[in-house]
Amino acid sequence: MTVPAHVLYPPFNIVRLSHIVLSVTDLAASRAFYVDTLGLQVTDEDDKRIFLRAMEERGHHCLVLERGDAGIANELGFKVYDEEHLDKAAAHFKAQGLPVEWIDEPYQGRTFRTRDPQGIPLEFYAAMDRLPPIHQQYTLYRGVKPLRIDHFNCFSPDVRASVEFYNALGFRVTEYTDTEDGKELWAAWMHRKGGVHDIAFTNGRGPRLHHVAFWVPTPLNIIDLLDLMATTGYVSNIERGPGRHGISNAFFLYVRDPDGHRVEIYCSDYQTVDPDHEPIRWDLKDPQRQTLWGAPAPWSWFEEGSVFRGVEPRASKLNATPIVAP
Structure with a gap:
């Protein structure tokens, strides 16, 4: 079969995947798994959410654990090139008849949520708080x-x-x-x-x-x-x-x-x-x-x-x- 041809000049520029938000039923148990066992680093936490990053990452978080009634998957996050491309992305999804909701998210700049045609929840932003590098702080490496x-x-x-x-x-x-x-x-x-x-x-x-x-x-x-x-x-x-x-x-x-x-x-x-x-x-x-x-x-x-x-x-x-x- 013919795989759809690459679109080398899309309507806006997605740089990469960025983060995922997961609902979990027990924050303490999830923290023990992701931090103490796998080795992700906590960048902030309270009684409702834990923000985590991996060792080479400069962005504030790649994984957000939210306390909930059931273990479900929430947003898949993507970083776009800049604010102009973020607006282009929002316009593109609206033109496709897909929802666009601008939200305030901790440690992220302007952010909107949408869904793809199958229903997967998506989140797009251009700027996230940058943290000091830790990839050479070898005492932090765990799991x-x-x-x-x-x-x-x-x-x-x-x-x-x-x-x-x-x-x-x-x-x-x-x-x-x-x-x-x-x-x-x-x-x-x-x-x-x-x-x-x-x-x-x-x-x-x-x-x-x-x-x-x-x-x-x-x-x-x-x-x-x-x-x-x-x-x-x-x-x-x-x-x-x-x-x-x-x-x-x-x-x-x-x-x-x-x-x-x-x-x-x-x-x-x-x-x-x-x-x-x-x-x-x-x-x-x-x-x-x-x-x-x-x-x-x-x-x-x-x-x-x-x-x-x-x-x-x-x-x-x-x-x-x-x-x-x-």
Whole structure:
């Protein structure tokens, strides 16, 4: 099939993914997981929210944990180039008939929220408070030593429609899987920042958040995290891995937080900055697309995800049998 052509001059410039807001039922338990175990750094907190950043990040936060009645996914945040592009973004979404709500968010400048056509809540801003660098304060490194937020992965009930929408915003497909007859997209990985993906879409009941991923220095950091989780009460939170994906070439581990939100720990993908970078196609029947080596994924990895705030998931338009662990 033909993947939608890159849009190299979109109506506004998205720099990269920025942050995600997750509702959690127990802030103390979530803090113990994300701070004491994974190693993210607290930049502010009160009895309602915890703001976190990773070690290489200068922005105030990449993850916001909000106390709520249930574990759900809220906004996926993106940074645009400047204030002019922020206004262009708002005008673009309005022209598409999508909601635009300007809000006041701590530590961010002018910010608006919207949704994509599938219902995923999105947040756009141009300026976030900048913090002093801490990447050489090695005494702060804990857990898996997370360096930066890397990507979002979402279940989409219509992957091709999702790809077409984000393609028009300037996201570019790096790798994809289509159906055997080549007529429909099964999954696609799309980037803005020059890695394999800032956001990915996989066929499934949705929209739902499959996972948020954090980049770490080396595979050995992932092994260290496994040892830590296995001896601090989190062994049952280890869902899949370690292993290496065929798609993206990433060395990976998937863990679940106390509310079931899935987190991927991730390293070793590749550069995709060239504007004429050609997408890589994978056969849906090739098991190495998911797992170049390592155990096959369990059913939970295909079936479970975080519901987005204010949207009812829908059945996917495609059906296929995943390759799962025995």
